[in-house]
Amino acid sequence: MKTSALRMKTFKIGGIHPPDYKLTAQHPIHTTRLPETAVVLLNQHLGALAQPLVGKGDQVKVGQLIAKANGFISANIHAPVSGKVVKVEPVADVTGYAQPAIHIAVEGDEWLESIDRSDDLITTCDLEPKAIVDRIFEAGIVGLGGACFPTHVKLSPPPGKQASCIIVNAVECEPYLTTDHRLLLEKGEEIVVGLCLAMKATNAPTGYIGIEANKKDAILYLQSISKKYPGIQVVPLQMKYPQGGEKQLIDAITGCRVPSGKLPIDVGAIVLNASTTFAIYEAVQKKKPLIERVLTVTGEALTQPGNYRVRIGSPMSMLAEEAGGVPENTAKLVAGGPMMGKALSSLNSPVTKGSGGLLMLASENAVRKPSRQCIRCGKCITACPMGLEPHLFMTLAEFEAWDQLEKAHIMDCIECGCCTFSCPSNRPLLDYLRIGKTTVGRLRKTRQQA
Amino acid sequence: MKQTPIVAMSPHLHSGDSVEKKMYRVLLALLPAFGVSLFVFGWGTLITTLVAVTACVLFEYLIQRFVLKLPTTVTDGSAALTGLLLAFNLPSNLPIWIIVIGALFAIGLVKQTFGGLGNNPFNPAIAARVFLLVSFPAQMTTWPQPMQRSYLDALTGATPLEALKYHGHDLPNLNDLLLGTTGGSLGEIGALALLLGGAYLLLRKVITWHVPVSILGTVFLFTFLLGWLNPTSYHAVVSTNAVTNGLTFAVFHLLSGGLLLGALFMATDYVTSPMTTKGQLIYGVGIGAITVIIRIFGSYPEGVSFAILIMNALTPLINHYVKPTRFSPGRS
Numbered sequence: 001m002k003t004s005a006l007r008m009k010t011f012k013i014g015g016i017h018p019p020d021y022k023l024t025a026q027h028p029i030h031t032t033r034l035p036e037t038a039v040v041l042l043n044q045h046l047g048a049l050a051q052p053l054v055g056k057g058d059q060v061k062v063g064q065l066i067a068k069a070n071g072f073i074s075a076n077i078h079a080p081v082s083g084k085v086v087k088v089e090p091v092a093d094v095t096g097y098a099q100p101a102i103h104i105a106v107e108g109d110e111w112l113e114s115i116d117r118s119d120d121l122i123t124t125c126d127l128e129p130k131a132i133v134d135r136i137f138e139a140g141i142v143g144l145g146g147a148c149f150p151t152h153v154k155l156s157p158p159p160g161k162q163a164s165c166i167i168v169n170a171v172e173c174e175p176y177l178t179t180d181h182r183l184l185l186e187k188g189e190e191i192v193v194g195l196c197l198a199m200k201a202t203n204a205p206t207g208y209i210g211i212e213a214n215k216k217d218a219i220l221y222l223q224s225i226s227k228k229y230p231g232i233q234v235v236p237l238q239m240k241y242p243q244g245g246e247k248q249l250i251d252a253i254t255g256c257r258v259p260s261g262k263l264p265i266d267v268g269a270i271v272l273n274a275s276t277t278f279a280i281y282e283a284v285q286k287k288k289p290l291i292e293r294v295l296t297v298t299g300e301a302l303t304q305p306g307n308y309r310v311r312i313g314s315p316m317s318m319l320a321e322e323a324g325g326v327p328e329n330t331a332k333l334v335a336g337g338p339m340m341g342k343a344l345s346s347l348n349s350p351v352t353k354g355s356g357g358l359l360m361l362a363s364e365n366a367v368r369k370p371s372r373q374c375i376r377c378g379k380c381i382t383a384c385p386m387g388l389e390p391h392l393f394m395t396l397a398e399f400e401a402w403d404q405l406e407k408a409h410i411m412d413c414i415e416c417g418c419c420t421f422s423c424p425s426n427r428p429l430l431d432y433l434r435i436g437k438t439t440v441g442r443l444r445k446t447r448q449q450a
Numbered sequence: 451m452k453q454t455p456i457v458a459m460s461p462h463l464h465s466g467d468s469v470e471k472k473m474y475r476v477l478l479a480l481l482p483a484f485g486v487s488l489f490v491f492g493w494g495t496l497i498t499t500l501v502a503v504t505a506c507v508l509f510e511y512l513i514q515r516f517v518l519k520l521p522t523t524v525t526d527g528s529a530a531l532t533g534l535l536l537a538f539n540l541p542s543n544l545p546i547w548i549i550v551i552g553a554l555f556a557i558g559l560v561k562q563t564f565g566g567l568g569n570n571p572f573n574p575a576i577a578a579r580v581f582l583l584v585s586f587p588a589q590m591t592t593w594p595q596p597m598q599r600s601y602l603d604a605l606t607g608a609t610p611l612e613a614l615k616y617h618g619h620d621l622p623n624l625n626d627l628l629l630g631t632t633g634g635s636l637g638e639i640g641a642l643a644l645l646l647g648g649a650y651l652l653l654r655k656v657i658t659w660h661v662p663v664s665i666l667g668t669v670f671l672f673t674f675l676l677g678w679l680n681p682t683s684y685h686a687v688v689s690t691n692a693v694t695n696g697l698t699f700a701v702f703h704l705l706s707g708g709l710l711l712g713a714l715f716m717a718t719d720y721v722t723s724p725m726t727t728k729g730q731l732i733y734g735v736g737i738g739a740i741t742v743i744i745r746i747f748g749s750y751p752e753g754v755s756f757a758i759l760i761m762n763a764l765t766p767l768i769n770h771y772v773k774p775t776r777f778s779p780g781r782s
Contacts, residue, residue: 175463379467
């Protein structure tokens with residue numbers, strides 16, 4: 001490939017270079033067995049809880065709607081397995097909070113007839129834009145990068161706003177994770193078709209696929225495919241975290257910066273994760289709702305790390321078994337990547353639409369070193385991709401100076417963790433920033449109500 | 451899995467960077483200059499450095515342990531670094547009791563009084579040097595001649611900057627300045643060795659280019675203009691070509707005195723320099739300008755220490771007003 005690092009694009013402010021630990025980049029996606037019981041949470045998306053449509057004792061088939069979106073910003077939920085609903089009651093999700101869920105005892109694997117389960121590639125689509133968005137809504141698709149924002153909302157810009165480009169986020173800047181990488185290699189053309197569908201749905205003339213330079217094979221493969229599809233361009237990007245952040249990616253690819261407090265659509269961009277784009281393809285061309293996803297199960301000591309296609313609602317413990325069991329020296333279990341993932345208190349919580357990985361960290365990496373005084377080196381400022389002052393925020397949050405935090409633009413923080421990662425004094429900067437953000441957010445809400 | 455999993459907020463990775471790593475890297479970067487000094491001044495260098503480092507480390511330990519009753523942070527290397535930098539700023543034959551007073555001032559008054567590493571508004575080593583300079587002016591401005599290597603009965607001589615300021619005779623040549631065979635404070639001689647250490651710090655990303663380049667650039671530009679426009683007043687006449695005179699004058703100022711030591715190792719101190727790159731540029735230009743003003747128009751031949759202290763005092767102000775470039779302003 002002839003793209004030198006100098007010519008490759010990237011975002012302009014801050015950023016860090018963590019080691020990438022992509023242990024599973026060469027492991028093809030492997031489909032796991034079915035779980036004994038699937039636990040399907042009702043809040044797998046941003047917005048209102050889905051409303052359950054089934055009750056105890058009901059028989060369901062794979063792909064059947066079991067909870068419907070409650071309002072515009074919400075998403076449908078489908079049965080990921082076939083069997084009998086045993087109960088509808090709360091379980092702990094990855095954050096440890098109890099959330100309502102539908103428990104289905106698995107019996108066989110019976111799918112709805114309407115779903116096309118073949119592997120045939122369908123490139124043509126004669127649906128109207130509105131009909132495409134409707135199918136995406138029906139299929140319950142949400143952003144699979146982790147934020148879980150309902151995709152149909154993204155693809156329906158408010159009146160007066162028009163998307164000029166759709167960006168597929170195939171950056172995967174989180175260390176360890178390789179699901180998007182594998183999906184690009186194994187379902188590359190499906191992703192390109194998915195992008196075409198999203199462009200058609202929003203009438204956007206251009207589509208970009210942003211891929212970081214550590215995935216050269218995927219860049220070359222996608223470049224060869226995308227030649228056949230007009231208006232689509234593969235953009236190789238320099239390796240830098242957090243390039244997969246929506247604002248950073250738009251800056252890297254288009255040079256436009258989403259103003260503080262605004263949305264990507266305000267600069268004419270819509271960003272979709274690579275897995276989401278694949279889900280769009282399956283929903284529109286195959287009428288397949290979002291019932292499974294790919295997760296990277298990884299860690300240095302795992303015997304069989306890999307990329308696993310798993311039904312939503314399967315317990316994390318099943319994934320750990322598939323990967324050879326939890327190693328002895330594991331001290332921390334992380335749902336997602338190491339920079340932004342959530343530490344799990346147990347492996348009992350189920351896989352959701354937003355789960356991107358299961359990472360097992362050994363004790364030497366899992367234990368934080370004691371925090372020391374700030375030496376004012378400014379590494380956190382240099383690292384911050386939003387151009388903020390994390391060291392100042394931490395002090396202000398310690399002194400509970402919420403008004404000053406708000407004035408210093410704490411709400412710009414994207415919680416990427418670059419500051420905490422870089423701090424030579426091991427200060428828990430992001431912990432305090434989160435306290436600050438939550439409190440300022442709450443104060444703003446009360447102010448609006450008053 | 452042997453234990454219940456640890457639950458903590460993200461990020462779950464750390465760069466592995468630490469205060470110790472940074473301090474020990476700076477200590478390592480100062481070794482070449484220390485070697486040059488050992489060669490040029492002999493025993494004086496060894497004794498002064500040993501006394502300064504030991505005294506600083508000891509005072510840090512004693513104060514934290516018995517006065518403040520805090521856990522000691524003496525192993526982080528910052529006290530040793532203060533000691534080494536203090537030694538670098540002293541004449542190599544300074545009486546030991548004066549060095550100990552300097553160390554007590556640096557660690558006790560400038561550093562620990564304000565809350566230890568991270569909270570001191572002034573660079574401890576420089577503040578101590580200036581304190582000693584005004585308290586013991588005679589001893590602090592008596593420098594042994596280079597290459598004698600005797601400690602007690604060394605003949606004394608002028609520093610390059612004194613020679614330049616007061617008479618313009620017996621100026622060291624470029625080779626002397628680069629290699630360090632000139633008079634001066636223990637660690638400020640030997641431009642090449644200092645630059646080597648600075649390059650290492652830049653390479654290991656302990657410091658960035660902003661502070662050193664803005665200081666050296668300002669001094670170069672300022673002295674070049676003065677030497678070019680008015681060569682006869684500053685003993686800068688070497689040829690009939692005004693530009694050559696300016697360049698000679700500027701290079702002499704860059705390589706002599708404590709400028710390189712100050713720009714690469716003292717002004718770049720994290721605690722007392724601004725945190726944003728824009729702030730660091732302002733700070734550097736300020737140090738460069740004040741240095742030249744003192745050197746040329748003031749009564750002292752050297753002004754780097756004063757310049758750094760003055761800009762240290764302005765650092766909180768710079769931090770308050772000079773903010774990093776935000777990703778994209780607007781409503782937040």
